[in-house]
Amino acid sequence: MTKMPKQRLHPLILVTYFLSSLVNWFVICFVVMNFHFIKDIPLPQLLGLAATIATATSFAKYWLFTFEVGDQALTINSGLLFRQQRHIPYDRIQTLQTKRWFYMIPFGLKAVVIETAGKSGDDGDAQLPMVKDAVYQELLQRQHFAAAKPEVPSVSLATGEASQAASYKINSRDLNEYALTSLGLAPVILALIYGYTKISDLVPKPWLSLAVSSVQHAEWLLLAMLVLGLLILGTILSYLQLMIRYYGFTVTRQHRQLLTERGLFQRRTVTSDLDRVQAIVVKQSVLRQLFQLATVQTVLASTLSDDEESEMVVMPVLRTDQVWTVMPQFLPWLPTSQPVITAIPWLGQWRMIRNAVAVAMIPVVGWVIVARATAGWSLLLPVIALFLGRYAGQHTGIGLVADYLVAQEGSLFSRTLTLVPKKRIQAATIPQSIWMKRVGLAHLAVSVRSGDAEKKVTVRYLPLQVARQYYEWYRA
Missing domain, CATH: 2.30.29 (PH-domain like)
Incomplete structure (x- = not known):
């Protein structure tokens, strides 16, 4: 050159x-x-x-x-x-x-x-x-x-040689499925509520009082229509945001280079060497689980300059059964079949439920003290927390595929499966409180490099002997 x-x-x-x-x-x-x-x-x-x-x-x-x-x-x-x-x-x-x-x-x-x-x-x-x-x-x-040097050894390849090129471009159907199954509606609604509070400060008080009085005397059907309208507006804004962001998404693998490109008004590309990949993350919200869809991301040894994401999206949306058949073409050390996950015991699941409900009770107590007349609505919080804790417990587990640790976490109605090569693990610890020690439970936490910081993957409430087994596997 x-x-x-x-x-x-x-x-x-x-x-x-x-x-x-x-x-x-x-x-x-x-x-x-x-x-x-x-x-x-x-x-x-x-x-x-x-x-x-x-x-x-x-x-x-x-x-x-x-x-x-x-x-x-x-x-x-x-x-x-x-x-x-x-x-x-x-x-x-x-x-x-x-x-x-x-x-x-x-x-x-x-x-x-x-x-x-x-x-x-x-x-x-x-x-x-x-x-x-x-x-x-x-x-x-x-x-x-x-950076030319031997590729990262793969667990197994989908087809052909490791150096074979592969390319994918998202189609309209996949992009629509990705946008419509997003749980990004909540922040949009919060933004609309925040915008309302700012607008209400500018509206003359008599006008605002008249509007509030009209709503108070309106039929329940009108109120329901207003709530429905807010949900529809939030859904449309969330949908448009994702459509603009991932418009024309493409991913290409040429030898050891992985390149993604996306965006409507601003085209963004990220090019990374496969040696920079520290872990692979497969994410599914509860809605995408229902439709058998998943998002595949990679944790890189560098920090993306894009403030909207901390991990590189390799495949925005993919059928769950295709993750382990299609993705090895782009990430050659992925297994070609669904990894076997061992779930945590019921004792650990119960503690996740208990913790979630206990945290939810804190604002409930404050609500009862401050506004006792409307405190009945606050009882919805522990009910929601119960389901959140139950979901987290059911979707937490651990497994091994050759020299790769597979950790699955459940949080906020979203399931995250992380596959980490043993040689990419920076550290492993077994946190255990005195209460966990009494019942023979422990956490297993592993750290990988993510940009200039670290990403910690924690599998909670494992039996102590299981946590030690995986810890010894890392040390060996």
């Missing part, structure tokens, strides 16, 4: 820099307008000064930002007042991500985010905010070449 000359970002980045800087300077002007030595300056002149400074700083920032795709590493020079040079060897790159807004498509541009092994919080991100697609492709090839 030949060395590429020193380059600058695409000139279109000047528009982004200018708008961002202009907003910042407008805010500064708004803050300092009340100072005696500033308030005498006419507002048009003050805003013109802000625009001039924003233009100057934008051009300076553009000119001082350079990067060089070298033979062994990527070098980035940036900084306006404080110059910074970042040197990133290709073998230290954990993942390559791109973000592509719709206005960048006609120019063939992308924003490239480089996640490194030395990442610490957001400071470990190296970014090329606007470059040609050829730059991304060159970085991708150099990362793949630098």
